[in-house]
Amino acid sequence: xxxxxxxxxxxxxxxxxxxxxxxxxxxxxxxxxxxxxxxxxxxxxxxxxxxxxxxxxxxxxxxxxxxxxxxxxxxxxxxxxx
Numbered sequence: 476x477x478x479x480x481x482x483x484x485x486x487x488x489x490x491x492x493x494x495x496x497x498x499x500x501x502x503x504x505x506x507x508x509x510x511x512x513x514x515x516x517x518x519x520x521x522x523x524x525x526x527x528x529x530x531x532x533x534x535x536x537x538x539x540x541x542x543x544x545x546x547x548x549x550x551x552x553x554x555x556x557x
Contacts, residue, residue: 491518494515494517494518495514495518495556495557498513500515501513501514501515501539502515502516502535502538502539502540503515503516503519503530503539503540503541503542504539504540504541504542505542505543505544505552506541506542506543506544507543507544507547507548507549507552508548508549510549512552512556514556516530516540518556519556522555522556523555526542529542
């Protein structure tokens with residue numbers, strides 16, 4: 476891989492990772508306990524077969540999908556999304 480390709484891939488990866496840190500244009504709210512996480516379906520869909528299944532059957536309200544997780548701790552979920 477050329478140096479230019481490597482740098483482009485690195486920049487793309489960093490841009491993608493920043494989506495985890497921003498609420499801009501989010502389309503999912505994951506509720507765990509009393510905390511809400513505003514996320515992007517694209518990331519969850521690509522990272523997790525569980526969320527692929529959830530997203531395939533979810534309904535939108537005002538263009539936002541809400542998913543409530545009852546058997547997951549906030550700490551575990553933070554590890555999962557990072």
